[in-house]
Amino acid sequence: MPTVFRQGATAVITGGASGIGLALAKRCAALGMRVLVADKDPGLLAAIPEGVAAVSVQMDVANPEDWVKIKEKVDSDFGGKLSLLALNAGIGQKSSWSSPSEFHTTMSVNYFGVLHGITTLLPLIKSSGNPTEPSAIVIRGSKQGITNPPGNPAYNASKAAVKSLAEHLSFDLRSSAPSVSVHLLVPGWTWTGLAGGKPGEGRDTEGAAELKASGAWWPEQVVEYLEKMMAEGQFWVLCPDEEVTEEMDRKRMLWGANDAVEGRPPLSRWREEYKGQVAEWMAQVM
Structure with a gap:
């Protein structure tokens, strides 16, 4: 079956310099794909292992002008071809009812950071996909956007909005761009910088296994599960972990x-x- 994970295909991965994004970038590079890694942190971008990123770009996904720069890079470096768009970047800051600025910041990154990526790069994704060489959009969701646990209303609302956006995009592309699939990636507990690990740490990092919480998945496990679900044509990529x-x-x-x-x-x-x-x-x- 044709897959987006193929030699010569191209990928743009936001939040790609650490965690799940970096694990996905490594997997794509290992398969012979050309990868543009976008991240806000210049230090993390500089630390990406050699051979992973064909192009690395510092950007703020909340800034529409930065997305224009990404499109220009895809045009200049990838010939306008885009096989995989992974909208992975996000923040998890806490929010309270006394601070509307926290809601604005979270929505600007987690929701509008996804929306800007779709509206800017969707034409390239649609024109690149065909029955033998499909394209795909992976959108990073959260279980908190579905089960809505108390404690962080801004984050939950942003991820609920992302879920709705992904559902509508999948529905709308089913006839207008049948060679483009949409997938909502919903990780479980994953050992990343947000969960207590180090930003660039992974399953193969020396000594990392002794530090990882026993209930968490490695970022690489999430990517393996994502690839499996995408091969099955699944929109919902609801990842378990060692506890759930x-x-x-x-x-x-x-x-x-x-x-x-x-x-x-x-x-x-x-x-x-x-x-x-x-x-x-x-x-x-x-």
Whole structure:
């Protein structure tokens, strides 16, 4: 079956200098793809292992002008061909109801950073894809944008908006660009800089295995799972980890969706009066 992961194909990966983005860049490079790695951190860009990035660009995904520069780079360095667009960059800062600026910052990066990438590079993706050489868009989502746990409303709202955006893009491209697939990557607990690891650390980093939390996946495992799900034509790439199974994720998502169906108060899964019912629900075999 034709795949986007092929020798000679091209990729743009935002947030590509660390974590899952770097693991994806390494995988693409190992397959003979030409990779443009975009990241806001110049230090991380400088530390990318040799041979991974054909092109590296410092950018702020929240800035539309930086996306114009990325398009110019794809035109000049890749001949306008774009096989894989991985919109991976994001932030996870905390938010509170007393600070609207935190909401603006989070939405500008997590949501508009994705939207700018789509609107700027979609024409290249569409023109590059064909039945024998397909193209793909991978959008980084979050389980918090689906199950909506209390504690960080700005982040959850941004990822819920990204989920909706990805769903609509997939629906709209099904007929106008059938050779372009869309995939929502929803990692589980992954050992990256945000989770306690070092930004460039991976499964093969010397000594890293002794430091990694036992319940987390390596970024490389997320990329392997992504590649597998994409090969199966899956839009939803809902990654498990060493503590949360796919069945647990499904139950949590179903419970949250049923708040509206059952007329329960919002976020009932975390309310004390529903604690027993939630425990019974999670214990059921699906």
